[in-house]
Amino acid sequence: MIEFRNVHFAYDEKEVLRGINLQIDYGETVVIMGPSGSGKSTILRLLLGLECPQKGDVIIDQQDICNLPEKDKREIRKNIGMVFQNGALFDSLSVGENVGYYLFEHTRMTLDEISEKVEKMLGFVGLDSDEIIDSLPEQLSGGMQRRVAIGRALLSTDPKIMLYDEPTTGLDPQSGANILSLIKKLHLERNICSIMVTHQIADALQVGDRFVVIVEGLVVFDGSLDELRESQELDVLNFLAPFRESLHGVTNKRFI
Numbered sequence: 346m347i348e349f350r351n352v353h354f355a356y357d358e359k360e361v362l363r364g365i366n367l368q369i370d371y372g373e374t375v376v377i378m379g380p381s382g383s384g385k386s387t388i389l390r391l392l393l394g395l396e397c398p399q400k401g402d403v404i405i406d407q408q409d410i411c412n413l414p415e416k417d418k419r420e421i422r423k424n425i426g427m428v429f430q431n432g433a434l435f436d437s438l439s440v441g442e443n444v445g446y447y448l449f450e451h452t453r454m455t456l457d458e459i460s461e462k463v464e465k466m467l468g469f470v471g472l473d474s475d476e477i478i479d480s481l482p483e484q485l486s487g488g489m490q491r492r493v494a495i496g497r498a499l500l501s502t503d504p505k506i507m508l509y510d511e512p513t514t515g516l517d518p519q520s521g522a523n524i525l526s527l528i529k530k531l532h533l534e535r536n537i538c539s540i541m542v543t544h545q546i547a548d549a550l551q552v553g554d555r556f557v558v559i560v561e562g563l564v565v566f567d568g569s570l571d572e573l574r575e576s577q578e579l580d581v582l583n584f585l586a587p588f589r590e591s592l593h594g595v596t597n598k599r600f601i
């Protein structure tokens with residue numbers, strides 16, 4: 346279980362989070378939305394223990410991640426897979442080396458064992474390993490790179506929690522849809538807790554079972570799709586105004 350307790354965070358003088366309270370259980374798929382600069386990516390950075398709050402606590406499985414020695418932080422991070430907006434693959438390594446990197450560096454598996462796992466994982470994320478395993482990331486489309494990044498996260502840590510920062514931004518609709526179905530598949534098959542930050546409201550509605558809206562470093566909404574549609578909170582209405590159509594056009598696409 347993940348918990349933000351009254352979390353305040355500032356970069357130098359700049360106050361970004363102003364008292365965030367959130368509880369997220371395993372099995373949930375939570376979408377975090379909000380205007381640019383509202384602090385969404387910062388929330389993910391705090392969850393990974395890359396930053397620590399000036400006030401309040403970030404708790405993962407009853408442990409305050411910021412009060413742990415580096416060794417224990419690393420143990421917690423093993424449960425968390427992060428997919429960065431641009432995929433953040435190693436440019437000079439092949440796709441196969443990217444996906445198998447962690448196993449190669451941190452385990453005693455043989456190259457054959459690692460190759461087998463890498464091929465299986467590429468299949469799982471919907472990529473044909475024969476065609477791309479030796480390619481460099483730059484030779485792949487943005488959508489394929491994003492899938493390689495998800496595969497790498499899954500093979501690195503066997504995570505219980507997956508964090509996605511803008512996973513479909515900048516992709517064509519078909520590639521975006523593929524990423525969304527991969528996120529749903531992970532959730533259904535592995536019961537992974539997914540936290541997705543996005544500007545793409547239509548995409549958010551397809552995967553989320555709970556929605557959190559952050560405005561200026563505060564949670565202004567936390568609830569279901571139906572509650573989101575009915576919210577009369579001014580900040581929520583303002584934020585959603587441009588997306589009214591997609592908000593009301595969606596029924597429950599979660600398991601399609």
Ligand SMILES: Nc1ncnc2c1ncn2[C@@H]1O[C@H](COP(=O)(O)OP(=O)(O)OP(=O)(O)O)[C@@H](O)[C@H]1O
Nearest residue numbers: 356357359361379380381382383384385386387388
């Ligand atoms: N390393 C940093 N140093 C100083 N300020 C930062 C840093 N990272 C982010 N900020 C500032 O903190 C605020 C929140 O940033 P954050 O990246 O969390 O926003 P966001 O909600 O993810 O925005 P976007 O939707 O554009 O990705 C922004 O005003 C940003 O300029």
Ligand SMILES: [Mg+2]
Nearest residue numbers: 385386387510
């Ligand atoms: Mg961001």
